[in-house]
Amino acid sequence: MQSFKIIKIMDIPIELHITFLLLLLAVYYFWGIGGFILYLFLFSSVVLHELGHSFVAKKYGVHIEKILLLPIGGMAIMDKIPEEGEFKIAIAGPIVSMILGVLFLVLSSFYDISLLKINSMEYSLFSTVGILNIFLGLFNLIPAFPMDGGRILRALISGKIGYLKATKIASSIGQLFSMIMFGYGIISFNIILILIAVFIYFGAQQEYTALITYRIFDMIKIDEIMSEQIIAVPPETTTKELVDLMFKYKYMGYPVVDTNGALIGSVSFEDITNVSDDIHVSDIMKPPIVVSKYGDFNELINKMNNSERIYVKDDTGKLVGIISKTDIIRILKIMGLKLKDIN
Numbered sequence: 254m255q256s257f258k259i260i261k262i263m264d265i266p267i268e269l270h271i272t273f274l275l276l277l278l279a280v281y282y283f284w285g286i287g288g289f290i291l292y293l294f295l296f297s298s299v300v301l302h303e304l305g306h307s308f309v310a311k312k313y314g315v316h317i318e319k320i321l322l323l324p325i326g327g328m329a330i331m332d333k334i335p336e337e338g339e340f341k342i343a344i345a346g347p348i349v350s351m352i353l354g355v356l357f358l359v360l361s362s363f364y365d366i367s368l369l370k371i372n373s374m375e376y377s378l379f380s381t382v383g384i385l386n387i388f389l390g391l392f393n394l395i396p397a398f399p400m401d402g403g404r405i406l407r408a409l410i411s412g413k414i415g416y417l418k419a420t421k422i423a424s425s426i427g428q429l430f431s432m433i434m435f436g437y438g439i440i441s442f443n444i445i446l447i448l449i450a451v452f453i454y455f456g457a458q459q460e461y462t463a464l465i466t467y468r469i470f471d472m473i474k475i476d477e478i479m480s481e482q483i484i485a486v487p488p489e490t491t492t493k494e495l496v497d498l499m500f501k502y503k504y505m506g507y508p509v510v511d512t513n514g515a516l517i518g519s520v521s522f523e524d525i526t527n528v529s530d531d532i533h534v535s536d537i538m539k540p541p542i543v544v545s546k547y548g549d550f551n552e553l554i555n556k557m558n559n560s561e562r563i564y565v566k567d568d569t570g571k572l573v574g575i576i577s578k579t580d581i582i583r584i585l586k587i588m589g590l591k592l593k594d595i596n
């Protein structure tokens with residue numbers, strides 16, 4: 254589904270999901286301009302909460318793709334968090350919310366704006382935003398992995414029992430909490446709570462599976478799975494000569510190496526369709542995707558994108574192997590996975 258970028262803060266795009274915009278319209282429809290303003294303050298608070306996580310994550314060198322706002326809350330979409338940074342990254346969000354909460358409550362004791370009236374209950378802007386921020390901070394501290402509190406729990410216990418076991422425990426607690434939330438959401442007709450519960454339940458499961466996969470991939474070394482049979486071509490090879498090679502060796506792609514044996518490109522069957530016979534491969538080759546022979550399967554998956562073959566170099570820079578997409582798919586198949594499961 255669609256989302257819209259509205260602004261960039263700390264080099265991080267902030268995006269609104271379309272369902273978030275629909276909710277905004279609904280709020281305006283039911284509660285008028287007062288509800289609308291309250292919603293804007295609340296959503297800015299959520300952005301600041303997520304920026305809190307992102308700010309600390311950046312200190313650990315984590316790349317943050319974006320902050321996405323959904324009706325059930327915000328999330329900073331970032332690369333894998335380093336184990337040593339998890340505690341600080343996770344706690345930063347709730348700390349921001351708590352500080353905001355206190356600030357707004359203090360402000361409201363001096364000055365406040367009456368905003369809207371629901372069922373004869375008066376809601377003032379600053380006190381309501383203050384209370385909501387405190388609630389946001391506390392709610393996120395519930396140890397229901399993958400919520401912040403669950404991450405904090407995992408960070409606290411992983412030193413003693415190991416990361417994998419800690420994740421398993423945190424995920425189980427997260428799922429237990431999600432079931433309680435789900436039940437309570439049903440009884441109280443709270444759609445948002447039900448959605449959050451479902452989100453937590455599957456999120457916990459998915460994170461655990463992803464971690465196991467990561468650990469297994471870590472053990473598969475590139476030099477164990479690469480093919481060492483390399484048929485390389487010089488840059489002045491013509492497309493006609495390449496077609497002859499394809500018939501002879503049945504490989505659909507070839508590394509292009511210069512006279513010093515350095516890998517300078519990659520050429521495949523797709524590159525030579527629609528070009529004339531006498532074109533040199535140096536004119537149509539693509540930049541090769543290269544990994545180190547000492548790397549592991551995680552690195553391979555991260556780098557491969559959509560390329561059909563990946564070249565392997567040793568630490569002197571010499572081309573020592575090739576891994577094709579078919580090889581990767583075969584390994585995943587053995588493990589009962591599909592490419593789309595891990596990307």
Ligand SMILES: [Zn+2]
Binds near residue numbers: 303306346347401
């Ligand atoms: Zn958070």
